[in-house]
Structures are given as C-alpha cells and as structure tokens.
Amino acid sequence: MTARYAFFISDSTGITSQTLGNALLPLFKETQFHKVYLPYTDSIEKADEAIRQINEAAAKTGAKPLIFDTIMNPEIRDHIAQSKGSLMDIIGTFLPSLEKELGSVSSYQVGQSHDNPSGERALIRMDAVNFALENDDGMKTRYYGDADVILIGVSRSAKTPTCLYIAMQHGIFAANYPLTEEDLNKGELPKSLREHKNKLFALTIDPSRLSDIRQQRRADSKYASIKQCAWEVKEGLFLYRKLGIPTIDTTSISVEEIATQIIVQKNLQRRV
Incomplete structure (x- = not known):
C-alpha cells in the first residue's frame, strides 16, 4: 500500500474541502492517506506555513501531496499553487463555469460556503x-x-x-x-x-x-x-x-x- 499526504486547506472552516476530499479518497483503496487539516489559512503568512508543511511532506514521501482547497482569495490560492503539492482547486474549478453560465461575476467572500460565524x-x-x-x-x-x-x-x-x-x-x-x-x-x-x-x-x-x-x-x-x-x-x-x-x-x-x-x-x- 502506497502512502500519500492529503492537505485540506481553506480560508474558513474547511468543511467543504474536507467533505469533498473525504468522499473521493476512499475510492483509492491501494493508497493510505495521511490527512492534514489547515483551516483559516487567510493570509500570505499562513499560506507560507502551509507551503512549508506541504514541501516537507513531499520530501518525506517522495510523492506530491494532494491539496484540496476552498480558498476564495485568488492571491493566496495562487501562492499555495507554487508548492510541491498537486492542487485540487475546488473553487477555481467550478467558479468560472458558473460565472459563464449565469452571466454574472461572483463575489469573493471568505466563508461564504459555510456562512459567516456571526450570521x-x-x-x-x-x-x-x-x-x-x-x-x-x-x-x-x-x-x-x-x-x-x-x-x-x-x-x-x-x-x-x-x-x-x-x-x-x-x-x-x-x-x-x-x-x-x-x-x-x-x-x-x-x-x-x-x-x-x-x-x-x-x-x-x-x-x-x-x-x-x-x-x-x-x-x-x-x-x-x-x-x-x-x-x-x-x-x-x-x-x-x-x-x-x-x-x-x-x-x-x-x-x-x-x-x-x-x-x-x-x-x-x-x-x-
């Protein structure tokens, strides 16, 4: 059985990235996943720390860690994409298609998928x-x-x-x-x-x-x-x-x- 790291990164609670990732990973029964959760990654400084952990995991296993992210801020998302992991960009994958279909530009708001804590x-x-x-x-x-x-x-x-x-x-x-x-x-x-x-x-x-x-x-x-x-x-x-x-x-x-x-x-x- 092979071993891979899987990172779940979000600028809010991370529930969405965890839900999707945990639904998909069990389909790969020959791989043992070591899961790392990094919620509230909402600044470049926190993104740097995430990158450090991702790169360490890559060096440790010799394989690219998987990154499931739901980061709304494109600057932070692009920054993490420079790591040695393989980015599964949930927001970036679906949002452009939705904007095109709806003929409307989305509002980038942190935590919107699982609401604001004060909401x-x-x-x-x-x-x-x-x-x-x-x-x-x-x-x-x-x-x-x-x-x-x-x-x-x-x-x-x-x-x-x-x-x-x-x-x-x-x-x-x-x-x-x-x-x-x-x-x-x-x-x-x-x-x-x-x-x-x-x-x-x-x-x-x-x-x-x-x-x-x-x-x-x-x-x-x-x-x-x-x-x-x-x-x-x-x-x-x-x-x-x-x-x-x-x-x-x-x-x-x-x-x-x-x-x-x-x-x-x-x-x-x-x-x-």
Whole structure:
C-alpha cells in the first residue's frame, strides 16, 4: 500500500474541502492517506506555513501531496499553487463555469460556503449542536418534543457522533437515547420514547464490531462480551421491527452516510 499526504486547506472552516476530499479518497483503496487539516489559512503568512508543511511532506514521501482547497482569495490560492503539492482547486474549478453560465461575476467572500460565524445560519448550527449535547445519551428527555429526530440504539452504536454531525452540517435538532438492558428485557420502549414514536430512528451494528468498540471502553467486561453484544443487538432489532421503527446498520458506513439516510428516510428539512 502506497502512502500519500492529503492537505485540506481553506480560508474558513474547511468543511467543504474536507467533505469533498473525504468522499473521493476512499475510492483509492491501494493508497493510505495521511490527512492534514489547515483551516483559516487567510493570509500570505499562513499560506507560507502551509507551503512549508506541504514541501516537507513531499520530501518525506517522495510523492506530491494532494491539496484540496476552498480558498476564495485568488492571491493566496495562487501562492499555495507554487508548492510541491498537486492542487485540487475546488473553487477555481467550478467558479468560472458558473460565472459563464449565469452571466454574472461572483463575489469573493471568505466563508461564504459555510456562512459567516456571526450570521443567522451559524446561530442555527450553534443551537442545533447545543441541543444535541444537552439531549445526548438520554440525559434529558423532557425536550424531546423539540427534537426533529430521536436516535435510539444500544450503547456505542454511533448515536452521538451522528447527532452532532446532523446538527453541525444541517442545523437539525437531534436527540439520542441508549436502550438499556432493562429496556430490552421489557421488550418495549420507555414512556419518554413512546410519546415521540414518530420521531424515532434506530441504529444497529454488527455484534462483533460492537464488542470491539466496547472493549476499548471496558475491556473484558460483561458489557463488552460478544455474548452480551449479540443479545442486545438481537433484542433491539426485534423491538424495532415489532414497532416499525426505521433502522440502519452503522457497521461499515460513515457518519456522513448514516446522516444522509436518516434525513432522506425521515424527510427531515435542513435548516442550513
């Protein structure tokens, strides 16, 4: 397996460059990518530091680092292009074609693709993220009425990262509740969830993978044993099917894919 560096550079948060790069790189399975993230590269001085790191990576591996950039300032973008990396210029690739098609000149504004930190959309994101954190892991259930979606599943089935991703990327209010052994033994939802059944979406996972994840948290415990994990997953699936709760297997797909399927299946409206 060959090794290459991949740099994600932006004069704002870098979310756009990361999203595109992380969607494309897994398609090249024979290459191991070492990823470097450089957000807020918004001056020539910071660009010089980025160039230094890129050139060091090139010297270390003997191969051109890949550069995914969403830099709006053409001067900074052209400066980084002088490095020993291979530039995948997202803005420069698509913007000229858009300007030609629309018959209009674009406005170069830093952070426009993911809004200004003081903007209304940023505030929506912050509210959604705060909601996800405050309603994580079943800590609070009295605000479930405000949730757009409530993720349920056994412990360590990717509920929290999915909620945070949905909140950050889409401004969707997502809560999550871990089904306990007591819940599964009863074979029914707790009262706090029954009242919001239409908002539920279940995450399941392969028992072996679940055991591996739990071993990192509580090694050699009943909680992490393959027997316990297999039982919880089986009982959870039985409950979801009995109640008609939509379900997705998170074993081998990314958080981005999980979130997209939830949004589509629940017909959730993105706020940002």
